[in-house]
Amino acid sequence: MYLHGFGDLSGEGSVIGVKRMGEVDEKPFLKEVVDDEDEKLKKLSEELGEDVMNAVKTALEELNDFNPSE
Numbered sequence: 001m002y003l004h005g006f007g008d009l010s011g012e013g014s015v016i017g018v019k020r021m022g023e024v025d026e027k028p029f030l031k032e033v034v035d036d037e038d039e040k041l042k043k044l045s046e047e048l049g050e051d052v053m054n055a056v057k058t059a060l061e062e063l064n065d066f067n068p069s070e
Contacts, residue, residue, distance in 0.1 A: 026063060034060045 019025075034057050035041070045053035 032060060032064070034064070 041053055041057065044056060
């Protein structure tokens with residue numbers, strides 16, 4: 001399928017990706033070591049509760065453990 005308007009962008013070495021709306025960019029999380037003393041996690045816990053903070057910590061740990069690029 002050819003998308004009109006992208007013809008001049010599709011040269012050698014060009015990469016066009018598709019991101020779903022609402023999808024979180026994983027790059028900032030991939031190198032992070034999950035630290036219980038992290039200020040962002042503390043703020044998250046204060047604002048949304050410990051259950052939400054724990055869910056985010058679990059997601060970060062899973063990203064770190066199962067990162068296929070490492």
